[in-house]
Amino acid sequence: MKPPLLASRIEATMHLIPCPYCGPRAEWEFQWGGEAHRPRPDLSADDATWAQYLFERRNTRGPALERWVHRYGCGQWFHLVRDTVSHEVLAVYGVEDRPPDLVVEPTP
Amino acid sequence: MRSGRYSAWRLLREGLSGHRGWGPAWRSPEPQRHYDVVIVGGGGHGLATAYYLARTHGVRRIAVLERGWIGGGNSGRNTTIIRSNYFWPESAALYDFALRQYEQLSRELNFNLMVSQRGLLMLAHTPHDVELGRRTFNAMRLNGIDAEWLDADRILSEVPSLQPSRFPILGGVMQRRAGIARHDAVVWGFARAADSFGVDILQGTEVTGFRTDATGRAVAVLTNRGEIGAGAIGLAVAGSSTQLADLAGFRLPVTSYALQAFVSEPLKPFLDTVLLSPATGCYVSQSDKGELVFGGALDLFPSFAQRGTPPILEQVVAGLLEMFPTLARVRLLRQWAGCVDVVHDSSPILGPTPVPGIAINCGWGTGGFKAIPAGGYLLAHQLATGQPHPMAVPFGLERFSTGRLIDEAAAAGIAH
Numbered sequence: 001m002k003p004p005l006l007a008s009r010i011e012a013t014m015h016l017i018p019c020p021y022c023g024p025r026a027e028w029e030f031q032w033g034g035e036a037h038r039p040r041p042d043l044s045a046d047d048a049t050w051a052q053y054l055f056e057r058r059n060t061r062g063p064a065l066e067r068w069v070h071r072y073g074c075g076q077w078f079h080l081v082r083d084t085v086s087h088e089v090l091a092v093y094g095v096e097d098r099p100p101d102l103v104v105e106p107t108p
Numbered sequence: 109m110r111s112g113r114y115s116a117w118r119l120l121r122e123g124l125s126g127h128r129g130w131g132p133a134w135r136s137p138e139p140q141r142h143y144d145v146v147i148v149g150g151g152g153h154g155l156a157t158a159y160y161l162a163r164t165h166g167v168r169r170i171a172v173l174e175r176g177w178i179g180g181g182n183s184g185r186n187t188t189i190i191r192s193n194y195f196w197p198e199s200a201a202l203y204d205f206a207l208r209q210y211e212q213l214s215r216e217l218n219f220n221l222m223v224s225q226r227g228l229l230m231l232a233h234t235p236h237d238v239e240l241g242r243r244t245f246n247a248m249r250l251n252g253i254d255a256e257w258l259d260a261d262r263i264l265s266e267v268p269s270l271q272p273s274r275f276p277i278l279g280g281v282m283q284r285r286a287g288i289a290r291h292d293a294v295v296w297g298f299a300r301a302a303d304s305f306g307v308d309i310l311q312g313t314e315v316t317g318f319r320t321d322a323t324g325r326a327v328a329v330l331t332n333r334g335e336i337g338a339g340a341i342g343l344a345v346a347g348s349s350t351q352l353a354d355l356a357g358f359r360l361p362v363t364s365y366a367l368q369a370f371v372s373e374p375l376k377p378f379l380d381t382v383l384l385s386p387a388t389g390c391y392v393s394q395s396d397k398g399e400l401v402f403g404g405a406l407d408l409f410p411s412f413a414q415r416g417t418p419p420i421l422e423q424v425v426a427g428l429l430e431m432f433p434t435l436a437r438v439r440l441l442r443q444w445a446g447c448v449d450v451v452h453d454s455s456p457i458l459g460p461t462p463v464p465g466i467a468i469n470c471g472w473g474t475g476g477f478k479a480i481p482a483g484g485y486l487l488a489h490q491l492a493t494g495q496p497h498p499m500a501v502p503f504g505l506e507r508f509s510t511g512r513l514i515d516e517a518a519a520a521g522i523a524h
């Protein structure tokens with residue numbers, strides 16, 4: 001029997017991400033869009049506040065709230081709760097929605 | 109040294125007596141209640157910090173706390189490239205200091221780091237690559253770093269095994285002093301030398317918290333083996349930096365990603381330099397055993413998993429085959445990943461933290477193996493004197509509020 005091609009073997013092991021519009025699709029169709037729920041400071045905020053907003057990250061180890069976009073698909077933005085250790089997707093919610101109850105609201 | 113000096117004569121003598129005379133290269137002591145300096149993280153940076161604290165600053169009571177085994181983090185997982193072909197003068201000074209140390213450290217540490225200055229060639233495949241390559245070449249020359257611009261004919265005669273097809277080679281920047289070193293040897297060499305100065309290397313010791321005094325100064329670390337008092341604390345935990353900062357109560361501009369590495373089955377020698385091809389997304393060298401050691405870009409999303417994902421695997425393998433189509437039937441032996449600490453400007457963070465008593469060395473991301481001697485030297489200076497070394501000043505945390513970033517995205521890119 002002919003062994004399967006590398007590409008199809010990779011496709012078979014591909015991590016699936018549930019797009020709320022298209023359903024589960026392979027991870028490389030998506031782009032991680034950064035940490036979710038980060039309110040932009042007021043324009044008059046001082047440098048330290050801007051530095052916090054622009055650069056400091058929660059960089060959560062475990063369930064993290066993230067923005068994602070289905071870049072090579074429907075192009076829509078949405079939110080994931082994703083475990084950054086197991087890569088398991090724990091919840092999906094809309095781009096304008098608050099995180100579901102299963103996670104503690106993060107401090108900004 | 110407890111393990112005795114290593115030499116050809118010693119090897120011969122031990123060989124004649126059945127190799128029964130070699131002592132362990134470092135002790136495994138019980139933790140003491142208090143140290144002048146406690147370093148968290150037993151990777152290259154933590155161990156080098158301990159070594160320079162003892163050797164350069166004469167600090168005597170030092171401990172390195174490692175939750176697993178030394179070198180079990182990124183220092184034992186990298187693709188071992190050393191180089192100083194950076195763009196900005198601040199970075200060139202830092203990385204070339206490290207490279208100059210590597211050039212003589214085997215002798216200084218009495219441990220063979222297997223430094224092989226086989227050169228690193230960054231290929232240009234498009235007219236845009238050529239312009240960027242020339243820019244890098246010029247910046248390196250201005251920074252006083254050795255650099256050569258090689259044209260296509262020269263490259264194909266120096267690396268005759270290259271078979272460019274879809275990505276023609278138009279030229280490249282060569283740094284002859286760059287190359288590779290043995291990653292485990294760097295960890296073990298610094299560990300053995302630090303131990304010989306009396307540094308306690310505490311493996312299996314995980315820091316789970318910090319204790320501060322009434323003024324807010326960190327005065328002790330909490331560990332699975334009890335509380336350990338510290339005159340000063342240094343953090344060198346790479347991909348875990350955010351988690352240690354969380355425990356201490358401050359935030360960092362760090363995001364942790366998986367970075368993968370790949371090793372092929374051994375082949376006859378055909379590649380005697382390090383090749384880096386940004387356009388195909390792959391860099392590669394051939395080890396002394398004949399295996400191809402190669403890698404490429406970061407994984408696509410943040411991860412603490414220390415294992416890579418298939419899309420990057422496929423992209424990197426494809427990049428290798430663009431350069432060497434004849435390798436198509438060669439098998440992969442191993443694949444793994446480390447958890448790297450990525451910062452917005454691809455430059456490290458060195459210096460004090462918002463918590464008095466704690467200094468940090470992190471943010472090396474995909475490229476801190478080459479910098480181990482510098483990172484250790486500079487964190488040691490900070491911990492011993494309470495002041496950043498002039499070479500470290502531009503890399504302090506305050507650059508994120510002053511906006512004086514040191515953007516090395518091009519030099520960091522896929523080039524680790």
Ligand SMILES: Cc1cc2nc3c(=O)[nH]c(=O)nc-3n(C[C@H](O)[C@H](O)[C@H](O)COP(=O)(O)OP(=O)(O)OC[C@H]3O[C@@H](n4cnc5c(N)ncnc54)[C@H](O)[C@@H]3O)c2cc1C
Pocket residue numbers: 148149150151152153154173174175176177178179180181182183184185186187188189190313314315316344345346347348352367368369403444445446447448472473474475476477478479524
């Ligand atoms: C696949 C890959 C390829 C790379 N290729 C290159 C390359 O070619 N050239 C190059 O220059 N760089 C390369 N790098 C980057 C380089 O490996 C790292 O920048 C460097 O090793 C970081 O060293 P370190 O000592 O800071 O961290 P590490 O070696 O990761 O050490 C940190 C240590 O801290 C320990 N730790 C974490 N939390 C705790 C705690 N709570 N208590 C106690 N201990 C703790 C960890 O167990 C770990 O051993 C590569 C990295 C990877 C992953």
Ligand SMILES: [Zn+2]
Pocket residue numbers: 019020021022023070073074075076
């Ligand atoms: Zn979609």
